[in-house]
Amino acid sequence: MKAKVLIRPKEGILDPQGKAVERSLPALGFEGIHGVRIGRLVELEVDDPAQLDSLCEKLLANPLIEDYEIVLGEASSNGSRPA
């Protein structure tokens, strides 16, 4: 089964990457965009999805500084437009 793991910096933790991107936006003409946060996306194929929580806690995320979200299957948006 395909799965995606979304990993984000925990709320309240300074995300300098997000800040740098946010600050660059007005120069490109993008106004009114705030709260940019940058995380990580891990795509994987897994036989037993029950393992994923433990995998995230032990390796993919550091629970002290990051939150994670597991998305199973291929249903979630991959950014392409519906036909």
Added chain:
Amino acid sequence: MIGVLQFPGSCDERDAVAAASRVGDARLVWHEETDLSGLDGVIVPGGFSYGDYLRAGAIARFAPAMESVARFAAEGGPVLGICNGFQVLCEAGLLPGALLPNAELRFVCRQVELVVEDFSGPFAAEIAAGERLSIPIKHMSGRYFAPDDELDRLEAAGQVAFSYAEDWNPNGSARDIAGVTNAEGNVLGLMPHPEHAVDPLTGSDDGLALFRAVARETVTA
């Protein structure tokens, strides 16, 4: 004998051996070695273990040698983590907290001033609280973080070993913290590089005290 771990991607392990050799015997320990018998102290050196993929130190934590280091630490052996070694020890849960990318997003390489805090354990033996040390840093992810209540607890328990002196915080570390110990005090991690400060020729020999502390353990062990 002091053992200095060597992961693929380590880069300061030879300097650490050279520094430790000024005060005792030292050798490299390849990351696949699991037999640490005969070692009196362990140093987890700086560098970019396993490319620092995912997060700094995240993969090195699973190296065969690290399981042995965890046992060594649990038995009270002195373990010193420098820079990437500090990150590895935090990821392994041997030290509290985590190291985040520098607040300014830049790799920072410069001499900094540290203040020795009132901490305990074998590493405190050779350094007096309140002393100032001049030791270089060179890192991209050195912003120490722990939740506020955990920071209060660490300070109260004397687990904060080193702070950046006023106006010297190079990376946005919480409460200017540069190094911490575990509850027992036998595991110490810090972002600055004491192995690069062992000879006045290169600006400072303030780092030697930490190696003397490990070597001292090897005498009394």
